[in-house]
Amino acid sequence: MEKLNKDVWVFVEQRDGKPADVSFELLSKGRKLAKNLNGNLKSVVIGHDVLALAEETFRFGAVEAIVVDHKELGHYRTMPYSRIINQLIEKEKPRVMLFGATIIGRDLAPRVASYTKSGLTADCTDLQVSDVQYLRKDYKDLLLQIRPAFGGNIIATIISPDVQTQMATVREGVMRMEPLEKHVKGKIRNIEYTPDPVDELVKLIEQHRQENKVNLKAAPIIVAGGYGMRTKANFELIRELADLLGGEVAGTRAAVDAGFINHDRQVGQTGVTVRPKLYIACAISGAIQHRAGMQEANKIIAINSDPEAPIFGVAHYGIVGDAIEIIPRFINVFKQKLR
Amino acid sequence: MQRCVQTGALNQSIILRIKKAAMGFNSIVMVKQVPDTANISGQVMKEDGTVNRAKLPAIFNHEDRVAIELALQIKDKFGGKVTAITMGPPRASDILRECLYMGADEAYLISDRKFAGADTLATSYVLSEAIKKIGGYDFVFAGRQAIDGDTAQVGPQTAEKLHIPQITYSEEILGIKDGSVQIKRKIDGGFEVLESKLPLLVTVIKDAVSPRPFKARRVMAYKNARTLLELEKLTEGNSLLYIDQLKDDYVNKGLYIHTLTMDDLKLDESRCGVHGSPTKVHKVESVVLAGGSHEMIEPTKEGISRLIDQLLEDHILG
């Protein structure tokens, strides 16, 4: 058997030249995986004028940046991007290839996996390297790809034992972004882009992107409200508490659906995944889809009138009672302590 | 003279356009039957807190109904044909009948024991080969994502195998002309408009359109539509019924749901089902609540005061 390549590749996603956070999160994780595998971490950077971005990946431990830089590649387009990566993987056969589970990553990765006949695991929340026994065969150093499925009701560990390249998409915000103190002295490797007629089958006519002003992921303190707040007026209490604590406001899907708060502040499976220092869950039942987005918070306080509410199962501190009375009490006590 | 030539050219292009419009656009829509993961009630929980999947009701993946609706809207506007296909067990014929109730012209059940345990790669192999066999399509539609596997991979993987472009996360079809379609799609933090040559594979998100209700007349007509497997069941124990005759009869009445197996599609067995699936489920854990590990705080001023002191001390607050 030919000697296996042990490299870990990360697709570095950029929008209008700005890197997506998830790419740095993946590089941070990829660095550890590469170490476990005894391989090299490499970044794959496609775009226009992306040299600085490629160099930034060295700060996260990439020893090589594979760069395809061309004016036709400024905006992500399925056909040229997938064609480029298909060819790179076919030729160089990395052991692991990671993509963010963003709209771009979920458009691109399956196309590449289909062409290279690689296994692709979707939406991972954790990745590990381990020896595995599967169907009475021993495999060394496989990638354990851990992901929720079935609407979040189960957590599955997926392996791709018999392929050269194990591919995965990874949720945004679940891996920690960990830059190195010192840059790695990495190498830039430029790959030439050769246009192909298939690249022109789909043309970009217009694009509108709003910079996401809300950055829940970076907030150290989050105060979240659920449907149990009952009215928009009551929900103001959540905002008041968040302001007082210097935190951000968030909500459940039920709160979003009720119009208490905007979707860009929804925490959970179909919203944002957060891991703040403190998460205060007010009148939130703690459905699995919500917990998926907040259970890794450092400390969780749950306020709920129902002592049986599932949210208490992930909480560090539980307060049973009416949130509409308890939040003002919390605000008052805290204000007194500030004086 | 000059004028004459011009008119001639014009006429010809009009004729071409009329011809294309008369033919319309053909769509193949990939639909999947899924367990209803959103409504997990007490009855489907096992004693150990895990989900009893067999007890979950099987439903039509919602985004796939949206996909059918989009295909039907194209048909309503430009003419053409809508064909629904699913790869699944025999009972998946339920959703194919529902496609017929909505207005689909034809339906295909792709079913074989050897397809069991397929991951997204093996699924896209089988579906792409079925689509090649059906042929003659301008559009292939799919849902963005199925609610059980939740991967959103089957659409793009199928497009790659068909060597056609794709537009995922589609919200709206803005227009079709001269062999190209303009589509508005969602992107991270906004939207974009793309123009693609046909044929094209489109995956749709649930807000794109709302699926039309069943037409009573079509329900009456198609509730008797049957797959080959279902017809075979009818002939069992009835020596007067011959399967070939029965099938011809259903075909003639327009009530036959095409049924294709691995052999019908001349597929490579090593690329189907569990053998053709590079990903393997190594371990599954049900999410069970930890519970009981938290500290109870009295909802009083004193209780809250002590909690805040604790948080300040731990540098969580302040």
Ligand SMILES: Cc1cc2nc3c(=O)[nH]c(=O)nc-3n(C[C@H](O)[C@H](O)[C@H](O)COP(=O)(O)OP(=O)(O)OC[C@H]3O[C@@H](n4cnc5c(N)ncnc54)[C@H](O)[C@@H]3O)c2cc1C
């Ligand atoms: C595919 C899918 C994806 C989903 N994605 C998400 C997601 O990303 N994020 C998300 O949050 N949800 C998501 N959901 C929805 C999720 O299943 C729940 O429905 C939702 O989280 C419930 O929100 P809630 O806790 O605010 O409301 P409820 O479940 O209605 O809970 C309200 C709670 O408030 C308590 N309460 C009522 N009055 C008071 C009071 N006065 N004081 C204190 N407590 C009170 C009640 O005891 C109850 O526990 C998803 C669902 C599906 C199927």
Ligand SMILES: Cc1cc2nc3c(=O)[nH]c(=O)nc-3n(C[C@H](O)[C@H](O)[C@H](O)COP(=O)(O)OP(=O)(O)OC[C@H]3O[C@@H](n4cnc5c(N)ncnc54)[C@H](O)[C@@H]3O)c2cc1C
């Ligand atoms: C717990 C668990 C985890 C899994 N994880 C993975 C994984 O990470 N990677 C992987 O490759 N497989 C995985 N699978 C297998 C995967 O769920 C199946 O291959 C499934 O048949 C298709 O994937 P999906 O449900 O994710 O579909 P999606 O890719 O989400 O479906 C998108 C669209 O494709 C079309 N479509 C999908 N399946 C069919 C079909 N059978 N017939 C017609 N149209 C269809 C529909 O239009 C659908 O809306 C997992 C399965 C389980 C049970």
